[in-house]
Amino acid sequence: NMFHLFAVSGLHVGALAGIVLMIFRTLRFSWRAAWLCACIIVWFYVTAIGFVPSAVRAATMLTAYGASYWFRREVDSLNALSLGCFAILLWEPLYLWEPGFLLSAGGVLGIVVFFPLLKVLFPDRKTDIHENGRGARFIVLFNDALRVSLAVCLILLPLQLYYFQQVNVLALIANGAATALCGPIVAAGITTVAAGTIMPQLGIIAGSATAALMDLLMVIVHVTAAQDWAIVRIPQPPLWSVLVYYIFLATGYYVVQKDSPEFVPKARARLVLHFMAALLPIVLATGWKYADPNVRIWFFDVGQGDSILVQLPGNQSVLVDTGSGIPNIARLVLEPQLRALGCYPLDYLLLTHEDSDHTGSAPYLLEDMPVKTVVVSPYFDVEKKLFIRNTYSRRKPTVVRVASGYQKLLGRELEVEILNPDRETSGTVLSENDRSVVLLLRYKRFTCLLTGDAESATESSILARGITNCDVLKVGHHGSASSSSEAFLKALSPSVAVISCGAGNSFGHPHPAVMQRLSSLGVTVYRTDLHGAIAIRTDGSKFTVLQAH
Secondary structure: HHHHOOOOOOHHHHHHHHHHHHHHHHOOOOOHHHHHHHHHHHHHHHHHHHOHHHHHHHHHHEEEEEHHHHHOOOOOHHHHHHHHHHHHHHHHHHHOOOOHHHHHHHHHHHHHHHHHHHHHHHOOOOHHHHOOOOOHHHHHHHHHHHHHHHHHHHHHHHHHHHHHHEEEHHHHHHHHHHHHHHHHHHHHHHHHHHHHHHHHHHHHHHHHHHHHHHHHHHHHHOOOOOOOOHHHEEOOOOOHHHHHHHHHHHHHHHHHHOOOOOOOOOHHHHHHHHHHHHHHHHHHHOOOOOOOOOOOEEEOOOOOOEEEEOOOOOOOEEEEEEOOOOOOOOHHHHHHHHHHHOOOEEEEEEEEOOOOOHHHHHHHHHHHOOEEEEEEEOOHHHHHOOOOEEEEEEEEOEEOOOOOOOEEEOOOEEEEEEEOOOOOEEEEEOOHHHHOOOEEEEEEOOOEEEOOOOHHHHHHHHHHOOOOOOOOEEEEHHHHOOOOOHHHHHHHOOOEEEEEOOOOOOOOOHHHHHHHHHHHHEEEEEEEEHHHEEEEEEEOOOOOEEEEE
């Protein structure tokens, strides 16, 4: 992850301060005066960019260091970091729960805590430096960049896995190289602005050098990001395992520095580093859950649309519909949820019909995630709906077309039966909604009916097949008045009904008449617009319902 190199952050504030200090010291200002000027200019910069939290933290830390020169007192890096974080949280306490704040502050904490240990464990070899006199400074800087990258990795990896469920194994080297370039790029950028102000021709020359450095940085970024094999994805580790890691981290740091804060014995540093390296795989392993004997059905909150995930024992997964593509439901809702639940790759993507509130995010999902099999009806135009982003042709998932009568056993005991649409319609022109794939899930004694946007004509066809009684019903067409007839609901007699609809939608879903029918039959109703994401968990004999809020 190299976002910190492109977002305004403490790295840029530090580079700006370093350049200002160098300029004023060259002009023979005293250190105290140079620090005063640097702090003033940095705070002007922070004000100009709108008090970005990471920049405020860095500016506060910088001010603490500047004050140490004025009052001739040493400043502790941890205290300076704490002061910077306190300033941000004093301004906006809710930043404490923002991943960006935690990752930014955690990265600096990693440098403060681990960089000295890594410097002790992996010192620069004097022979290399002496034998490469002219390149000695570069060797030292590059080694330090690698140490910084490793220090940040050791402290941020659990957080990164918790929030994003993936890590790039090339990140350590790529971040080290990119970090080494960042300082020269910022310096070159400031030089370009200054030179261009004095003489445009000088600005063009300096800008060319800046562009060359930026091009090199982008090459590193693109080459690293393009290596799919280097991306390791795991399910979201539980929060307790992340907290345990940081508790041990704090304990190890205390053990190392308790006797001599200014001198870190090499043996202790090695002990702590080895211990943390051994603890990391444990955090990773906690994300991989043992095979759950239960079937889990997730009704995601995707606004006015449908998206349902069926997870089988052993973590086999079926995603039924993807919701709309506006806003980008795939990247904002579905992909984080699927990664957190360990559904990578996705075994099946079933698209009930062509309406955009059911398939809008499918092209984005196919672009970002490997999908083994796409399941559609005989009427579904795959080329029109899935070739939108030229992703379908590149991924080339297997396409299976299903119609009524199709049956498949998933895992050992989950039976899937397709009830609609018929492959032959005898000349009858079906509406798009009545072309929806309707599937009945049976797991031991538990049954769940997923109806897509099926309306009354399809409901009558389902009843004609002798389908009666189900435990959970996904109400058709978001609770529209054209679905969920009284005869249909009475025949199925569900215990729980789930309605997927958007808050305040313009269609008036769910219709009051549908809600009245469900209420009169004593059906417990859950709605994604009111309850958020809804999860059904069953062992095949009984089931429980969980909701997001």
